[in-house]
Amino acid sequence: MYARSNPGRPRRRRDILAACLLAACAAAALLSGVAAREEAPEGPGYAEKAARTVLISLDSCKAGELAPGGIGRLARLLAERGVLFAEARTCLAAETMSGHTSMLTGCTSATTGILGNGLYDPLRGEDIAVVQDSGYRNHATIFEILEGGRPELQSAFVSGKWRLPRFLAQGADDVVASPSSGLPMTPELVARVGRPWRHFEGDLPDAYTLRAATELLRREAPFFSFVNLAWLDRIGHDSGVDNHNRRRALRQLDDLLELFLRDLRRLGMERDTLLVFTSDHGMDSVSRYLNPRRILEEAGVAVRHVHAEGHCAFVYLENPAADLRRALERLGAEDTVEVVLPREELGPLDLDAPRERAGDLFLSCRADTVVRFKNLSLIYPGMHGGLSSQEIVLGFLGPGVEPRPGIHERAPGTPARVLAPAARVPGIEDLAPTLLAWWGMEVPEWMDGEVLDVLP
Numbered sequence: 433m434y435a436r437s438n439p440g441r442p443r444r445r446r447d448i449l450a451a452c453l454l455a456a457c458a459a460a461a462l463l464s465g466v467a468a469r470e471e472a473p474e475g476p477g478y479a480e481k482a483a484r485t486v487l488i489s490l491d492s493c494k495a496g497e498l499a500p501g502g503i504g505r506l507a508r509l510l511a512e513r514g515v516l517f518a519e520a521r522t523c524l525a526a527e528t529m530s531g532h533t534s535m536l537t538g539c540t541s542a543t544t545g546i547l548g549n550g551l552y553d554p555l556r557g558e559d560i561a562v563v564q565d566s567g568y569r570n571h572a573t574i575f576e577i578l579e580g581g582r583p584e585l586q587s588a589f590v591s592g593k594w595r596l597p598r599f600l601a602q603g604a605d606d607v608v609a610s611p612s613s614g615l616p617m618t619p620e621l622v623a624r625v626g627r628p629w630r631h632f633e634g635d636l637p638d639a640y641t642l643r644a645a646t647e648l649l650r651r652e653a654p655f656f657s658f659v660n661l662a663w664l665d666r667i668g669h670d671s672g673v674d675n676h677n678r679r680r681a682l683r684q685l686d687d688l689l690e691l692f693l694r695d696l697r698r699l700g701m702e703r704d705t706l707l708v709f710t711s712d713h714g715m716d717s718v719s720r721y722l723n724p725r726r727i728l729e730e731a732g733v734a735v736r737h738v739h740a741e742g743h744c745a746f747v748y749l750e751n752p753a754a755d756l757r758r759a760l761e762r763l764g765a766e767d768t769v770e771v772v773l774p775r776e777e778l779g780p781l782d783l784d785a786p787r788e789r790a791g792d793l794f795l796s797c798r799a800d801t802v803v804r805f806k807n808l809s810l811i812y813p814g815m816h817g818g819l820s821s822q823e824i825v826l827g828f829l830g831p832g833v834e835p836r837p838g839i840h841e842r843a844p845g846t847p848a849r850v851l852a853p854a855a856r857v858p859g860i861e862d863l864a865p866t867l868l869a870w871w872g873m874e875v876p877e878w879m880d881g882e883v884l885d886v887l888p
């Protein structure tokens with residue numbers, strides 16, 4: 433009732449949106465993407481079963497950017513030889529830490545307890561901008577599950593983002609992390625790929641990250657590799673989207689991914705590697721900001737704390753019993769605010785966490801507006817976080833992944849193996865259970881995600 437125009441999205445489990453696949457039907461003989469054209473593999477395209485899985489997270493890649501004009505060759509390859517979902521969604525607050533935590537735990541934000549990049553800890557009175565203490569997350573990752581259930585299988589965590597490994601790489605056998613993470617680089621890796629040049633905030637260029645991932649594949653051939661590519665996110669924050677810099681970054685990323693696929697072929701791994709492409713959130717250009725504290729205090733509402741997460745924020749009031757309604761009405765009157773809801777109504781957004789994490793109310797701004805962070809008036813040209821940046825990419829390529837028509841393109845009588853007519857939109861929390869099922873491992877009951885029927 434307080435939302436201005438979009439009263440929250442329905443809980444995903446109840447979604448009946450017909451997510452469709454972009455994958456086009458093509459005859460087997462024609463199933464050759466760009467990477468396959470130069471050196472067409474002989475015989476059948478893929479092995480019976482993948483020997484390894486590589487999960488590539490294209491940090492901040494918007495759904496429409498894995499497409500012609502953006503990361504176009506990979507998009508065509510996925511459409512011709514794999515599966516590319518037309519619609520998929522990350523968990524709120526559509527941030528790097530929450531997105532990757534949901535990606536690797538199979539849980540929504542409310543379940544993991546990680547609702548953004550950081551959190552407000554009311555007990556300590558501390559606002560953590562980027563959570564690094566893994567004690568704050570409530571569930572294990574698939575690295576930890578693999579380590580516990582199949583310790584003989586090697587795993588690798590390769591991260592361009594400096595902030596991911598300390599929080600999520602526990603259980604991985606090999607970790608490649610920016611020196612800014614505080615984790616050491618192994619001398620062997622330095623000998624092979626050198627020391628990276630870094631963005632001043634600590635993230636690594638994609639060329640370095642992919643080279644490190646390739647070296648690990650060559651040396652260890654891990655059963656499971658997670659690879660976070662950070663540079664698109666850096667370009668987006670530094671210059672916004674829908675501009676020359678972003679488009680150039682997309683083309684460069686397309687080139688790098690093609691080179692990575694060629695390296696897989698040189699290593700003899702192309703036919704028996706399952707590749708999964710996804711992103712943790714989207715990105716929008718920002719032109720204005722919202723200061724919820726000032727707005728509420730001018731309305732006579734005492735604010736204990738505002739925890740900002742890009743386009744959205746969790747607000748703690750001094751006297752919620754007396755002031756909550758007024759706060760919701762006042763923020764709801766702002767034309768930059770898309771949604772504002774009390775904590776009790778956050779179930780449909782999968783944000784119904786305890787007050788310690790979710791505050792008294794949650795607000796999400798329109799795509800061009802970011803919440804003022806502490807006292808900083810400086811904002812990045814590009815930001816994410818909030819409902820406007822929930823759409824992500826999701827694609828699969830490898831043994832047993834077959835191109836199939838999307839539900840909207842499906843000819844009558846063609847079986848739709850992936851999505852039933854009332855299919856739900858796949859979410860980032862579906863990846864962990866899907867991979868565990870594919871690996872023949874039990875999917876824990878505590879996982880919120882569902883196994884996507886995309887692999888044989």
Ligand SMILES: [Zn+2]
Nearest residue numbers: 491492528712
């Ligand atoms: Zn991110």
